[in-house]
Amino acid sequence: MELAGAIVTLLGSLFLFLGALGLFRMPDIYNRMQAGTKATTMGTLLFIAGLAMGFHETIGASKVIIIILFVIFTNPLSSHALARAAHKAGIPLAKETVKDDLAADEENEEGAMKGTQEGEEL
Numbered sequence: 001m002e003l004a005g006a007i008v009t010l011l012g013s014l015f016l017f018l019g020a021l022g023l024f025r026m027p028d029i030y031n032r033m034q035a036g037t038k039a040t041t042m043g044t045l046l047f048i049a050g051l052a053m054g055f056h057e058t059i060g061a062s063k064v065i066i067i068i069l070f071v072i073f074t075n076p077l078s079s080h081a082l083a084r085a086a087h088k089a090g091i092p093l094a095k096e097t098v099k100d101d102l103a104a105d106e107e108n109e110e111g112a113m114k115g116t117q118e119g120e121e122l
Contacts (some may be wrong), residue, residue, distance in 0.1 A: 005054025012046030015039050027094035029086050037079035044071050 021038025026032040045068055052064040087102050 001056065002054045005050045005052070005056075007050070008046055008053060010042045010052055012048070015043030015046060017043075019043055019093030021073055027096055029091055029092060030097075033083055033086075034078050037075050039069060041075040045077075 016039065019036050023032050024036030024038060026035050048064060048067055048071075052059050052061070084102075095102055
């Protein structure tokens with residue numbers, strides 16, 4: 001069981017390394033966040049699961065489940081909040097980015113707000 005735990009821990013470490021590498025290789029903040037969040041979520045989950053497999057006598061299953069649930073819920077939420085804040089702050093996308101879904105949504109919201117303001121003035 002300790003060998004399986006060591007292999008899973010090593011695999012988690014590899015994902016964490018690739019996430020760190022993605023922070024240097026990606027062209028803009030949005031891609032860096034995506035690469036970092038996905039890789040660190042999977043890497044952290046595998047790393048913790050490997051530790052639990054290797055040291056199952058000292059680490060309780062309830063602690064591991066709570067930590068895994070915490071990571072699963074907080075990593076994507078924090079990344080999403082940071083990306084929305086960066087977009088609202090006007091940080092530009094890379095030239096290689098093909099589509100900006102948030103810009104289209106904001107244009108629709110602004111048009112709807114202008115229509116209600118014009119209606120109120122009449």
